[in-house]
Amino acid sequence: MRSRIEDVAAAAGVSMKTVSRVLNHEPNVREETRRRVLQVVDELQYRPNLSARSLAGQRSYTVALIYNNPSLNYLMEVQGGMLDACRANHYNLVLVPLGASRPRRMADLDAAFEHFAPDGAVLIPPLTDDAVVLEFLQESGVPFACIAPRQGEGRIGVTMEETAAVVELMEGLIALGHRRIAHIKGAPTHGACQWRFRGYRQAMREAGLAEDPALVVQGAFSFESGMLAARHLLDLAEPPTAIFCANDDMAAGCVRVASERGLRVPADVSICGFDDSPIARHIHPALTTVRQPAAEMGRLATLELLKRIRMSGTGTMVRVAHEVLFRESTGRPGR
Amino acid sequence: MRSRIEDVAAAAGVSMKTVSRVLNHEPNVREETRRRVLQVVDELQYRPNLSARSLAGQRSYTVALIYNNPSLNYLMEVQGGMLDACRANHYNLVLVPLGASRPRRMADLDAAFEHFAPDGAVLIPPLTDDAVVLEFLQESGVPFACIAPRQGEGRIGVTMEETAAVVELMEGLIALGHRRIAHIKGAPTHGACQWRFRGYRQAMREAGLAEDPALVVQGAFSFESGMLAARHLLDLAEPPTAIFCANDDMAAGCVRVASERGLRVPADVSICGFDDSPIARHIHPALTTVRQPAAEMGRLATLELLKRIRMSGTGTMVRVAHEVLFRESTGRPGR
DNA sequence: CTGTTAGCGCTTTCAC
DNA sequence: GTGAAAGCGCTAACAG
Numbered sequence: 001m002r003s004r005i006e007d008v009a010a011a012a013g014v015s016m017k018t019v020s021r022v023l024n025h026e027p028n029v030r031e032e033t034r035r036r037v038l039q040v041v042d043e044l045q046y047r048p049n050l051s052a053r054s055l056a057g058q059r060s061y062t063v064a065l066i067y068n069n070p071s072l073n074y075l076m077e078v079q080g081g082m083l084d085a086c087r088a089n090h091y092n093l094v095l096v097p098l099g100a101s102r103p104r105r106m107a108d109l110d111a112a113f114e115h116f117a118p119d120g121a122v123l124i125p126p127l128t129d130d131a132v133v134l135e136f137l138q139e140s141g142v143p144f145a146c147i148a149p150r151q152g153e154g155r156i157g158v159t160m161e162e163t164a165a166v167v168e169l170m171e172g173l174i175a176l177g178h179r180r181i182a183h184i185k186g187a188p189t190h191g192a193c194q195w196r197f198r199g200y201r202q203a204m205r206e207a208g209l210a211e212d213p214a215l216v217v218q219g220a221f222s223f224e225s226g227m228l229a230a231r232h233l234l235d236l237a238e239p240p241t242a243i244f245c246a247n248d249d250m251a252a253g254c255v256r257v258a259s260e261r262g263l264r265v266p267a268d269v270s271i272c273g274f275d276d277s278p279i280a281r282h283i284h285p286a287l288t289t290v291r292q293p294a295a296e297m298g299r300l301a302t303l304e305l306l307k308r309i310r311m312s313g314t315g316t317m318v319r320v321a322h323e324v325l326f327r328e329s330t331g332r333p334g335r
Numbered sequence: 336m337r338s339r340i341e342d343v344a345a346a347a348g349v350s351m352k353t354v355s356r357v358l359n360h361e362p363n364v365r366e367e368t369r370r371r372v373l374q375v376v377d378e379l380q381y382r383p384n385l386s387a388r389s390l391a392g393q394r395s396y397t398v399a400l401i402y403n404n405p406s407l408n409y410l411m412e413v414q415g416g417m418l419d420a421c422r423a424n425h426y427n428l429v430l431v432p433l434g435a436s437r438p439r440r441m442a443d444l445d446a447a448f449e450h451f452a453p454d455g456a457v458l459i460p461p462l463t464d465d466a467v468v469l470e471f472l473q474e475s476g477v478p479f480a481c482i483a484p485r486q487g488e489g490r491i492g493v494t495m496e497e498t499a500a501v502v503e504l505m506e507g508l509i510a511l512g513h514r515r516i517a518h519i520k521g522a523p524t525h526g527a528c529q530w531r532f533r534g535y536r537q538a539m540r541e542a543g544l545a546e547d548p549a550l551v552v553q554g555a556f557s558f559e560s561g562m563l564a565a566r567h568l569l570d571l572a573e574p575p576t577a578i579f580c581a582n583d584d585m586a587a588g589c590v591r592v593a594s595e596r597g598l599r600v601p602a603d604v605s606i607c608g609f610d611d612s613p614i615a616r617h618i619h620p621a622l623t624t625v626r627q628p629a630a631e632m633g634r635l636a637t638l639e640l641l642k643r644i645r646m647s648g649t650g651t652m653v654r655v656a657h658e659v660l661f662r663e664s665t666g667r668p669g670r
Numbered sequence: 671c672t673g674t675t676a677g678c679g680c681t682t683t684c685a686c
Numbered sequence: 687g688t689g690a691a692a693g694c695g696c697t698a699a700c701a702g
Contacts, residue, residue: 016695016696018697026501028672050450054386055697056677056678056696057696057698095428114382161362169566220684279617279693282584282618284618352682356687364687364688365687384680389680390695393681567672
């Protein structure tokens, strides 16, 4: 049978409560007592019973990852980082996928919160900017952290300097000699869409390049939407020499369309994306893109969340560094 | 405050135990009583407290997904299917990634099992054939299900007719006129490697084609290993006209090498994979491959596991259908 | 700094 | 068919 806290207490010659104090890093335990307890814990291979702990402590030791059909790769990375942070802090991670429709989202959220009663939650885009979800969380009183929200005011979590990253990427294109640079935007509900578009405009302006509205088209972050947008752009009387896509999936769609049409990338058209998802390295030519450390962001968001769970009011919005990766899909404009 | 079983009992005019019986689908409750209880449950929005239930019932209502660095897409799909099955049965899913080294694997497993005390576990390849992991599970007495194990004897879970699927795919290649067909094998520790190779050999034999050992090379399921193997094959004095890879990542690596060398796919060389992972549709040309319903397999494996958890000795090894998808990467051998 | 006493909300056992 | 009482293993509140 598994040993209980009572057994540890008896073997260490202290009360259950003292053992509990040691295990929960509470103050008011003499150093010697603490050491003795820890030794017995080790000898007896004692592991606290999660259910008993939760029941008595009115906490679930669970953190929810709330998501809504984003890129699987991105989700997987964030999830991995969160898992690390959770394990390190003896927290459990519960996945909460939300349905597409608004009432469905509410029902899913509600069911998951009723069932798991998470102590906190992490939101990833585009849910970080979903009014319905945000209101639910605010009302529930459960602390939450956001990853890359459009609006980070008064929130905790992690952000990246997306605009700055895009400017850097665009400066690279401009330095290569590109003047007609197109942009395929992401889904408008997604915070990143805004930041990345802003970076595009800023770089164009700073380089003294006129912005041609015909060169900015709406995408939806999917491979297919990238193909559609690419066809549109390449059909223009004066097609762009470079296309900056708001994510890699759309950029891959562009590359595919270019290949189908017999265009060489980057000789005929340069293409770049954002995210550095696996597809960026797997297609030919490999995509120039911006790497965002999704796993690290998941880990950090979780750590900030745990701070807030442990002490209300703590936790901040931390910034992580990006990295612009120039690979094969961009080059000098051809002729 | 959240309502408790006591509140429901009081409102329905029965004992707590009767409510418990209804909620757990136990026998010995009159139909009328059951109906009344359920109505009160609905009115009071009663949701059982997981921790209390686990503590009293000596069960965690948790199922573990044990994995070890497989393809992320595959993992994600299986995970999604398991999540569905878990939600539908009010079970929790806990992710248990295992480290690379053998002692590390044991430590990870042990820690996760001590901490979460899962009621059951699902293994995915290549862990389905890992002696250390299997022994641990057997000794722990925790029921487990396997997805696509090499050896399904006496186990429960899900399998696919991998060999038959490969034969079908190979027959397609042969019908197109291919005679020199190469095979890039998967990692030898992986059960699938064996089944897929077997299908390759069987199809060659049945078509009366001589097997050239030079055309069978070892890969490791990664994109990079596919590139290496492809270079080797395409450098042969008499290169193959078609290459069947044990998974899509390696096939994508082959396509990339072919593109780099200016070879046209499929005019100069046909390439096909296995899995129908997203990359299969995202590269150009899109890959001919075999779709395995990973999400469905995750769901079914979980359902079999839950059967066994609920009644020892029940649960079986179920088979799911595959689908061979002929797309753009295969065609008649050129010249 | 340490211990005692009550529960947390549910299931189990056994009696009716 | 149904119910009463006794825990599951832990933490909270308070007393020392």
